[in-house]
Amino acid sequence: xxxxxxxxxxxxxxxxxxxxxxxxxxxxxxxxxxxxxxxxxxxxxxxxxxxxxxxxxxxxxxxxxxxxxxxxxxxxxxxxxxxxxxxxxxxxxxxxxxxxxxxxxxxxxxxxxxxxxxxxxxxxxxxxxxxxxxxxxxxxxxxxxxxxxxxxxxxxxxxxxxxxxxxxxxxxxxxxxxxxxxxxxxxxxxxxxxxxxxxxxxx
Amino acid sequence: xxxxxxxxxxxxxxxxxxxxxxxxxxxxxxxxxxxxxxxxxxxxxxxxxxxxxxxxxxxxxxxxxxxxxxxxxxxxxxxxxxxxxxxxxxxxxxxxxxxxxxxxxxxxxxxxxxxxxxxxxxxxxxxxxxxxxxxxxxxxxxxxxxxxxxxxxxxxxxxxxxxxxxxxxxxxxxxxxxxxxxxxxxxxxxxxxxxxxxxxxxxxxxxxxxxxxxxxxxxxxxxxxxxxxxxxxxxxxxxxxxxxxxxxxxxxxxxxxxxxxxxxxxxxxxxxxxxxxxxxxxxxxxxxxxxxxxxxxxxxxxxxxxxxxxxxxxxxxxxxxxxxxxxxxxxxxxxxxxxxxxxxxxxxxxxxxxxxxxxxxxxxxxxxxxxxxxxxxxxx
Numbered sequence: 001x002x003x004x005x006x007x008x009x010x011x012x013x014x015x016x017x018x019x020x021x022x023x024x025x026x027x028x029x030x031x032x033x034x035x036x037x038x039x040x041x042x043x044x045x046x047x048x049x050x051x052x053x054x055x056x057x058x059x060x061x062x063x064x065x066x067x068x069x070x071x072x073x074x075x076x077x078x079x080x081x082x083x084x085x086x087x088x089x090x091x092x093x094x095x096x097x098x099x100x101x102x103x104x105x106x107x108x109x110x111x112x113x114x115x116x117x118x119x120x121x122x123x124x125x126x127x128x129x130x131x132x133x134x135x136x137x138x139x140x141x142x143x144x145x146x147x148x149x150x151x152x153x154x155x156x157x158x159x160x161x162x163x164x165x166x167x168x169x170x171x172x173x174x175x176x177x178x179x180x181x182x183x184x185x186x187x188x189x190x191x192x193x194x195x196x197x198x199x200x201x202x203x
Numbered sequence: 204x205x206x207x208x209x210x211x212x213x214x215x216x217x218x219x220x221x222x223x224x225x226x227x228x229x230x231x232x233x234x235x236x237x238x239x240x241x242x243x244x245x246x247x248x249x250x251x252x253x254x255x256x257x258x259x260x261x262x263x264x265x266x267x268x269x270x271x272x273x274x275x276x277x278x279x280x281x282x283x284x285x286x287x288x289x290x291x292x293x294x295x296x297x298x299x300x301x302x303x304x305x306x307x308x309x310x311x312x313x314x315x316x317x318x319x320x321x322x323x324x325x326x327x328x329x330x331x332x333x334x335x336x337x338x339x340x341x342x343x344x345x346x347x348x349x350x351x352x353x354x355x356x357x358x359x360x361x362x363x364x365x366x367x368x369x370x371x372x373x374x375x376x377x378x379x380x381x382x383x384x385x386x387x388x389x390x391x392x393x394x395x396x397x398x399x400x401x402x403x404x405x406x407x408x409x410x411x412x413x414x415x416x417x418x419x420x421x422x423x424x425x426x427x428x429x430x431x432x433x434x435x436x437x438x439x440x441x442x443x444x445x446x447x448x449x450x451x452x453x454x455x456x457x458x459x460x461x462x463x464x465x466x467x468x469x470x471x472x473x474x475x476x477x478x479x480x481x482x483x484x485x486x487x488x489x490x491x492x493x494x495x496x497x498x499x500x501x502x503x504x505x506x507x508x509x510x511x512x513x514x515x516x517x518x519x520x521x522x523x524x525x526x527x528x529x530x531x532x533x534x535x536x537x538x539x540x541x542x543x544x545x546x547x548x549x550x551x552x553x554x555x556x557x558x559x560x561x562x563x564x565x566x567x568x569x570x571x572x573x574x575x576x577x578x579x580x581x582x583x
Contacts, residue, residue: 022384025213029386033215037384043238062570063497064490065385093463 001031001139003058005108009131009136010051010083011075011096013041016128018072019154021052023132027150028056036061049078071139073131076103080104092139094131109138109177117166125159126166133170137178187188205250206230208291211388216354216380220284220310220385223358226249226395230279233270234532235260235289238322239378240312243284264289268296271307276434278361278425286378288319290329291334293452297371299436301459303443304423304465306365306400307573308357308358310374312381313489313540315567324567325378327489329538333373334518340456342463344470345518349492351385353443357515363398368462375517376571377540379490379569403430411441419462431493442520463519473524474514476498476510482533483583486549487573488517491538497572499581525552538562538570558582 007024009017018039025035033056042048053066069087074080075096087093093106098114111134113200117127129151133156147167155163205225214222220240221243224232231248233408244260257279261267264285271281285293290311300307313329315321329336344364354376365372403410403422412432414421424430433443437456440446463470474492476499478484483519487495491511499509512529514521529535530553535547545562550559562578564570 022213029211033386035384035386037213038379039382041323060495061385062500063569064379064493065571066571067571108469122301137317 002070005054005056005070005141006068007054007056007071007073008083008086009053009054009068009073009075009128010049010079011073011099012078013044013048013050015050015075016058016125017050017052017075018075018134020128021054023129023147023150023154024054025056026153027142028054030146030149033058034061038064049076051079052084065138066092072134073135074104075127075131076099076100078104084108092135094134095126096131109134111173111177113170116169120169121162121166126163128151129155129163130166130170133167133172133173133176135170136167137171137174147171205254206392207389208392209389211386214351214387215242215384216348216351216376216382217284217312218246219351219354220358220374220376221246221250222389223355224282224308225254225500226355227359227362227397227508228280228399229256229282229362231256231257231271231274231281232283233261233267233274233281234285235261235264235267235284237286239381240284240286240289240310240316241523242381243310243312250385254293264292264532265295265433268293268300268307268309272296272303272305274302275305275307275551276303276423276426278428280306280366282308282310282358282362282498284312285328286312286322287316287326288315290332294332294337297373298339298341300371302339302436304369304459305371305433306362306423307368307371308361309371310358310364310373310376311482313377314373315378315565323378325490325540325569326565326567327377327491327544329375330517330539330541331544332432340460342370342460343373344368344370344463344516345375346378346472347375347517348515348517349489349513351380351383352387353515354380355387355389359395359397361404364471365394366398366400367420367469368466369423370462373510373518375489377490381420397408397455403469409429413439413441413455413458415441415458419458425522429466467519467521467523470516470519471521473521474511474513475528476511476513478510478512478528481508481510483508483579484512484529484532484535485539485579486512486529486535486545488514488545489540489571491540493540494572494575498575501572501576502579504513507579509579509583520548520552525549529553530557531560532557534558534560536560536575536578536582537560537566538575538578540564540570541552 041050096113097110315326437445
């Protein structure tokens with residue numbers, strides 16, 4: 001991992017980006033990074049645009065907002081259009097293709113997070129955590145047990161199991177993408193591949 | 204266990220204010236939730252009732268601050284938290300607390316105004332309102348944090364100052380700080396100094412509620428402690444009863460002023476960076492201070508030097524320190540999230556030959572380091 005990351009999680013209000021940002025920040029602290037997370041949202045409770053900026057660094061963080069993104073999650077078309085130009089050259093963009101059909105330029109990964117979440121769990125709720133799972137795999141961020149701990153710290157108990165499963169799905173799909181991208185044989189795509197031990201214990 | 208002493212964790216600015224209040228021994232909170240200050244009330248609502256302390260959601264902000272005054276006179280350290288619109292309503296009670304010399308802490312997490320304005324976005328538009336918002340001639344103490352840890356520390360300091368000076372104190376974070384989460388290490392409980400106002404020890408019949416003691420601050424009796432006194436917003440004598448006598452009015456007004464002005468040293472809190480051998484200084488406070496620090500780092504890479512001057516205690520304004528340190532400079536840039544408020548104080552304290560340049564932003568977003576860099580590059 002690098003010593004400094006700028007991450008933006010963006011989409012519509014109500015997609016759980018604030019919570020995802022909190023999980024990300026908790027994970028960064030567990031991995032002994034300094035963290036600064038800011039939020040930006042409109043006065044609406046749902047809808048409108050919402051984003052959270054996270055800077056993680058081994059050094060002191062001065063200005064709290066992102067300017068050159070290493071990682072961007074865009075969960076709707078508007079934020080994909082608006083923020084993709086802030087991403088650095090080799091930065092990662094993950095879009096939720098349930099809502100984003102015009103892909104921005106750059107190193108873009110598209111996955112129907114919300115659709116998959118609805119299929120698996122009957123609710124779009126854990127799409128945010130699924131996205132974190134994918135980002136964790138794609139950007140090779142933190143170890144799995146750190147993520148599990150961070151999720152357990154931030155998510156209400158009754159939704160914990162669902163969110164951990166969502167994270168696992170995201171992480172596996174992310175690894176799958178990387179395997180294909182890096183020219184290795186794809187993992188067996190039967191959804192029966194070994195689950196990491198920490199996830200099993202928690203589940 | 205309420206305050207996570209000694210722990211390192213992810214903390215939000217508003218949360219840190221709430222923990223600071225608990226650390227300072229808050230006994231009473233009354234408030235009316237308003238973005239972006241709501242989390243302060245939320246966190247306190249979680250802890251205070253189980254600690255046996257009073258937490259009330261009032262019908263509005265005027266009632267909130269009035270309840271605070273009553274609670275403090277009854278002996279409970281009290282605090283409320285609000286934002287722009289609520290701060291306007293609280294001016295009434297704030298003035299009453301100034302006049303009756305009741306210590307309390309008023310947190311105003313600044314958001315875009317005027318009126319309902321930009322509820323979820325940042326501003327520093329209430330800096331002058333903090334100074335002159337309530338009517339009448341009165342001193343004010345206001346502190347502006349610039350990070351989550353400072354939200355914690357300055358809340359404790361606000362409580363302490365209010366107890367030391369027997370006056371209401373304003374804490375002025377802004378929306379960025381309130382909603383920002385940072386890694387923070389809490390101090391150990393023993394490291395935190397908490398001040399309690401002395402209680403009177405004179406015989407009941409000798410007690411004067413507004414006794415003119417050496418440092419202009421007299422011990423305050425609480426209701427129910429056996430001491431007799433009267434509390435009114437009308438101009439009053441030493442016992443607290445209304446008066447129109449010239450000498451008593453003058454004495455009261457002088458005391459209100461002098462209890463602050465005679466002890467400016469204790470109140471002053473200024474951070475200066477790299478002030479020697481530079482001709483350009485950025486004067487910044489609150490969250491903008493961090494933009495200034497980031498700008499300084501960018502300019503250092505370009506081999507350009509700037510100084511940074513940051514008042515932590517905004518009011519009383521550090522007149523003398525500003526004069527001593529900024530009067531010899533060529534250019535002072537004052538970035539603010541308003542259309543120019545503290546800049547007038549800087550201008551007041553520097554001679555005409557110093558160029559004081561404003562840098563405003565009022566669209567609800569923070570001033571970026573690049574904006575400050577650009578402003579510096581124009582003059583350097």
